[in-house]
Amino acid sequence: MNAAEGTRAGAERIARAALTRVIEPGDERGGRWLRTYGAVGLLRRLTTPRGPEDDLPGASPARLEGHRRRAALADPERDLETAAAAGGRFLVPGDPEWPRQLDDLADARPVGLWVRGHPDLRIWALRSVAVVGARACTPYGAHMGAVLGSGLAEKGWVVVSGAAAGIDGAVHRGALAAGGATIAVLACGVDVVYPRGHAELIGRIAEQGLLVGELPPGDHPTPSRFIVRNRVIAALTRGTVVVEAEYRSGSLVTARAAQKLGRFTMGVPGPATSGLSAGVHELLRGEGVLVTDAAEVVELVGDMGELAPVRRGPVLPRDLLAPAAARVLEALPSRGTAAVRDLAREAGTSADEALGRLYELHSLGFVERVGDGWKLTYGALRPAGMERDAASMERDAAASGLDPAGTRRGGA
Structure with a gap:
């Protein structure tokens, strides 16, 4: 130049x-x-x-x-000096540090950005996710916000929020607790502490992360400024996660702005009886994607191959049975015994095949022989993963001819 x-x-x-x-x-x-x-x-x-x-x-x-x-x-010179004294700087379009994705806002693009903190905003914003939600959140919402913040930070993502009370604060704290990167987009000057109760949190973000705002030093927030601030959060990041939000919520404004910009929009479900989850559920009924942890968020906004683990219940012993053995096991009645020929008919196989499968099931502890018939053992009767009280165990044992320990009454 x-x-x-x-x-x-x-x-x-x-x-x-x-x-x-x-x-x-x-x-x-x-x-x-x-x-x-x-x-x-x-x-x-x-x-x-x-x-x-x-x-x-x-x-x-x-x-x-x-x-x-x-x-x-x-008095721009004075504002620039004030920002510099607070450890800040002023970015304009065309600067190497300017996040070019903000240009997607067209004429609503910020005039400039006041930034406080050491990291490079453009680099950090390239791999960032917004997590926002209600100020008057529930303990469940605060927990989910903190878990998402820490989980995304641990996976190397920059967590962006608005430093407000409730979900925003929980998200920033979660990211900081994990030693991760976080950006707070403010609706006031970057040298202004708002809300007052977040003085320590905002100080930590300024030291470990970035404070970003459109307003010059000393400017204070107004309700309308909170709303328009949300478009910057949406544009800056690859996607927006809403944790808790009522039908009328600034967090939903962020989500809708993200949708208009072609960004990913996600929501964390909550109780259907909670008004704080109503807005999130409405979002999920539209174009929002349901997520429950950081891995699912990254699967959506991350690069190819960054997949969430497969979700499944516990693998039970009977899940590992061959199909023919499983059919014979399912043919056995829950009470009493059954003859081999009856089991073969129910399982759709021959008597010899059924008998061979019964001996296989016997070796695995699923069935036992009683005279000429076969019956389920106590272990096969008990529903997997369910806690049973003593009375129900005794009733099942009495019905199956077993004692509560699973051994046959009257001997081996």
């Missing part, structure tokens, strides 16, 4: 820093002005005596006057 280019880039950065105090985050009309006039040209129109040719398309006189008042009060 030659001197002239460096001067232009410096002027562009200064102008964009000033405009973060003029244009509200997510203002698409302001984005169109930026695209049309450039940051330097737009700021000049707002800070010099105006003529009819200086009016901005789509801006009412009152709106334009408000922008002019803000522009007159902006």
Whole structure:
């Protein structure tokens, strides 16, 4: 970059820093002005005596006057110095550290990003997942948020959230506890602690991760700023996971923004009776994908071959039987004995085949011979994986001619 280019880039950065105090985050009309006039040209129109040719398309006189008042009060050099004193920096489109996926927001793209922390934002954002949810969350939601945060961090993913109370805080803490990477996207200046109760958490994120915001130093959040902040969370990451959310929830705004941008949208199910799960379940009824742990999230957003483990119940001894032996075992009644020819008929096989399978089942402990008949052992009667009380064990034992220990009454 030659001197002239460096001067232009410096002027562009200064102008964009000033405009973060003029244009509200997510203002698409302001984005169109930026695209049309450039940051330097737009700021000049707002800070010099105006003529009819200086009016901005789509801006009412009152709106334009408000922008002019803000522009007159902006002091970008001071803001840049304040950010630097707090360990921060200001990124603009075209910087090597600028996350290019934010360009998907088109005219709603941030004017610039104030960043606090040492890591490279662009590199971290390339392999990141957002996990968001309700502020007034349940213990279940807080647990799932922390588990997802730590699980994703352990798998080498950067965990992104909004540093709010509830799910967001649990997610950040989970990632930090695992020694992982986390980014907090704020609805205020990166030097502002909000909520106050998260002062320690935000300090830890600034030391170990990144704080990111569109608003200049010292600016405080408003309800609308929380909502428009969510589009940055959605655009910055490969996918968004919603843990708990009511029907009217900022977390669902993030999820819908992710869907519009072509990102993956996921939800963690909860009790059907919980209002905090209602919004998540509505998301899952649409294009959202149900996930229950970090492995399932990574299977969706990760690279080819990053598959979640196969989910299955315990393998029981009878699952390993050959099909013919399993049919004979299923033919045996739950009570009493059965003759070989009856078992052969029920199993759809010959008497000789049935007898051979019965001896095989006897060697495995499933059946025993009683005179000319065959019956199930106590171990074969007991449902796998179910806790049985003493009374039910005695009833089953009495019905099968066994004592509760599984041995035949009256001898071997």
